Amino acid sequence: MRVRMLCLGRHWNARTYTYEPTRGDFDGAPVEPLPPDFAALAQRIAADAGHAFVPDLCIMNWYGADGRMGLHQDKDESRQSIEAGLPVVSVSIGDTARFLLGGVRRRDPVQAILLESGDVFVFGGPARLRYHGVSRIVPGTAPPMLGVDGRFNLTFRKY
Secondary structure, X not given: OEOEEEEEOOEEEOOOOEXXXXXXXXXXXXXXXXXXXXXXXXXXXXXXXXXXXXXXEEEEEEEOOOOEEEEEOOOOOOHHHHHOOOOEEEEEEEOEEEEEEOOOOOOOOOEEEEEOOOOEEEEOHHHOOOOEEEEEEEOOOOOHHHOOOOEEEEEEEOO
């Protein structure tokens, strides 16, 4: 994994693989709340994709030119959230990413999809536990008006 991460609503502790209300693996400070405007955006995107969803956390990832994230499942939210198939809502800003989407088993075939700035990706219901990742970033593809290098990805979830 080559990514920088900021969490809102709940902190993802990469050492314990758990969500927590404080940044236990960093400085112990409380996690900043998820801004209502962010939650409303994710809720509208999920509704457009056919999912009822009120997120309570956002992981904001920044990928530089060498950014990557291996295939993984987002399965560390609450049992109720996973069992309900509540979606993950992903918003891409900046450089294009080569996004990998597999099946619910690690050995299932993987499809590569280019996610450009402004693209959203929603996976919920039976697709909620599909393996996914980012294999590469295409530097210099962000819209010039953004004035950014790299890719920002906001992933919204309901713990």
